[in-house]
Amino acid sequence: MNHAETLLPALRVAGLSKRFTLHNQGGVELPVLEGVTLDAFRGECLALDGPSGAGKSTLLKLIYANYRASAGSIRVRRTSAAAEVDVTTADPRTLLALRRDTIGYVSQFLRTVPRVGALDVVAEPLLGTADADTSALRDAHRKAQELLLRLRIPQRLWHVPPATFSGGEQQRINIARSFIRSWPVLLLDEPTASLDADNCSTVVSLIDEARARGAAVIGIFHDARVRERVATRVIDMERFQPRPGSR
Numbered sequence: 565m566n567h568a569e570t571l572l573p574a575l576r577v578a579g580l581s582k583r584f585t586l587h588n589q590g591g592v593e594l595p596v597l598e599g600v601t602l603d604a605f606r607g608e609c610l611a612l613d614g615p616s617g618a619g620k621s622t623l624l625k626l627i628y629a630n631y632r633a634s635a636g637s638i639r640v641r642r643t644s645a646a647a648e649v650d651v652t653t654a655d656p657r658t659l660l661a662l663r664r665d666t667i668g669y670v671s672q673f674l675r676t677v678p679r680v681g682a683l684d685v686v687a688e689p690l691l692g693t694a695d696a697d698t699s700a701l702r703d704a705h706r707k708a709q710e711l712l713l714r715l716r717i718p719q720r721l722w723h724v725p726p727a728t729f730s731g732g733e734q735q736r737i738n739i740a741r742s743f744i745r746s747w748p749v750l751l752l753d754e755p756t757a758s759l760d761a762d763n764c765s766t767v768v769s770l771i772d773e774a775r776a777r778g779a780a781v782i783g784i785f786h787d788a789r790v791r792e793r794v795a796t797r798v799i800d801m802e803r804f805q806p807r808p809g810s811r
């Protein structure tokens with residue numbers, strides 16, 4: 565991380581709004597977020613705080629371009645380029661590149677590919693689509709093993725596809741997969757939701773390590789103790805609730 569990178573925000577959200585159009589209810593509009601404005605710098609961990617339904621997961625999905633914004637901008641600084649990309653207007657190819665080199669996302673659910681074992685699922689983000697040479701493969705597997713050990717996945721499961729794993733095991737695979745790379749921007753949607761205390765502490769350490777490597781982390785942490793432990797700043801989502809009657 566050079567000096568300029570620490571001074572410029574990794575992510576700038578400005579005037580961001582989201583309303584859903586409910587097509588199966590005659591096109592009724594459901595406003596969820598209005599005027600979201602925040603900056604995230606490398607080394608920070610922002611915790612999105614607010615009651616269920618406040619739009620926390622929606623904000624992460626807007627940043628990851630799973631949802632399309634209704635208004636506003638989401639500017640992300642790409643590692644490989646000096647210029648920022650506005651996620652709300654970028655073309656699909658740029659969005660894919662952003663997901664490849666800049667933004668990591670731990671969703672609440674693991675999407676697994678059938679027949680791919682846990683170790684390969686975890687190593688995959690390091691290998692990408694290009695043909696990896698043997699040393700890259702070995703290195704990725706070594707890092708994957710380290711994470712599986714730290715997250716207490718029993719060795720007998722390492723070559724089993726995670727589809728049959730318990731909820732907590734799948735979540736740890738999801739976490740390992742997302743922490744194997746040093747993402748400049750890392751989005752975490754309740755990463756500790758179904759974890760025991762020991763694995764929670766491991767995730768807390770992984771978040772601290774990611775910040776130390778220069779990640780800007782934005783997360784939702786339902787557990788207040790985890791939130792207090794990891795957050796360098798708390799964002800109150802109440803500020804971004806649509807006013808009654810607004811659309």
Ligand SMILES: Nc1ncnc2c1ncn2[C@@H]1O[C@H](COP(=O)(O)OP(=O)(O)O)[C@@H](O)[C@H]1O
Pocket residue numbers: 584594596614615616617618619620621622623
């Ligand atoms: N794809 C969607 N279509 C319609 N409504 C949605 C969709 N995703 C989220 N919502 C609505 O947006 C609101 C905020 O949801 P969410 O962001 O999941 O809240 P939080 O994560 O803060 O609990 C909820 O009322 C939810 O029903």
Ligand SMILES: [Mg+2]
Pocket residue numbers: 620621622784
């Ligand atoms: Mg949520």
